[in-house]
Amino acid sequence: MPLPHLTQARAPLTREVEVMNQHGERETISIPAERDLTVYVDKRELVTLMTLGAHPEWLVLGYLLNQRLIASADEIESITVDWDVGAASVKTRHGIDHIEERTSKRVVTTGCGQGSVFGNLMDEIDSIQLPASMVLRQSQLYAIVNAIRLKESTYKSAGSVHACALFLGEDLQLFVEDVGRHNAVDTIAGWMPLQTSLPQGDKIFYTTGRLTSEMVIKSAQMGVAVVVSRSGITQMGLDVAQRVGLCAIGRATNKHFLCYTHPERLVLDAVPPAAPAVRERAASPS
């Protein structure tokens, strides 16, 4: 089956606005763009996503995959995004069975807001098997944290976005930012099946956001066995990671981190010298 045809709709990622600071002075700063994208599947309205808009076609494809509305990218014939009308038109090859029914159950998730998940993502947990061979070395973890730190980004210029990234070992494959962190991971999930050949290496997923259950499940669905976050973890995130065999690492800044689950996947090849115990915490829960 051929890959889907995708447009390459682009739009500015930041906008300049005038603000007043604590001295009563006017200054001009950048804020991230945020636009609504209404997704139509075979001309039927499905959902409206609020997005930065960097990669809308991958976002829509990943959304459909992560919501389990499609099982693989080749079920899609085309995705056409038109920012003038804020619409993504998805054409499937053979329709989506029982789409009404499968989008009727609604779970409002943590994701820092009230995220909506169609169907029962949690039902998938027990079908996921992550090979025991997939590991991350501590030295690679530090290289990942450093690669993210050096990345030029919308966050650096405008703040207020979440980022995530896919690594193979310590090699960065794709870095995505969005106003919604689930959009960022969905975008990676949409990009991945379009790659006809990915290099070798265990997949590592990095996110600036908290490790919620939804983030953990989406990672596991992408075949990722190690996730790394600058933030912390929620209780359900931890429970799900434990259950699917995923190694969840949080509070990863500089040389610090906490490994919450499955430490057997983390090879301690770069233990830093002992120092007075000072643990860092992100300034914001994100």
Place this chain on the structure above:
Amino acid sequence: MPLPHLTQARAPLTREVEVMNQHGERETISIPAERDLTVYVDKRELVTLMTLGAHPEWLVLGYLLNQRLIASADEIESITVDWDVGAASVKTRHGIDHIEERTSKRVVTTGCGQGSVFGNLMDEIDSIQLPASMVLRQSQLYAIVNAIRLKESTYKSAGSVHACALFLGEDLQLFVEDVGRHNAVDTIAGWMPLQTSLPQGDKIFYTTGRLTSEMVIKSAQMGVAVVVSRSGITQMGLDVAQRVGLCAIGRATNKHFLCYTHPERLVLDAVPPAAPAVRERAASPS
């Protein structure tokens, strides 16, 4: 009409877990609790919320109000929360008209995830009028930021939660934390109508999270004309604040802040002495 009868279901807010740090050492830390609460309205399942669980009854009431499923608290006869089964049973006095229809349209919002809003919150914008008299003094803003800083919290003990708070002038009325930041604001929205007498003063809303369109609209619906955030603003949050006449203040830490919209509501009575321009940015987009 009498106020609704509410249970006072309580549950632990944190959980201890064992983690491994960068030295390969085991340590015990606290993480926030996260539980699912399925809301039934007159025995019909409405939604499942993921919550810390501090004030589930106020959360449910505020959720119904903020989703515009009810217009006032006295439409509710009782809310009964039972954590053993993770259920909130809502009994209305006269039912909710057209509930099926009104919960069918789904907008996935930014809220750091994919938040779900029933109906068209945005349609309400033009009906909101915030009196021009409602202002905040810069000295009060600094008192608010300091009051939040001093607050004992789940965040300080376990991280990974968002907080919000309602102030009257600089006087703290209610401080709420939750794993989902929209839950936190919904909880305040549910608490407010239960207060038979609030002291005088303009309502000020504080949030640790970004000022998204949803956060701005919910604030305006509560009659709040000034919102303060430690984080930044999104484009739609800014657009909506501009339109409803709400003063949005972000990046508020120490003596710094940025006023994004309607600076005429901010009285500059405590301008700090000039210093080399160093602007702070939160470590995480939250």
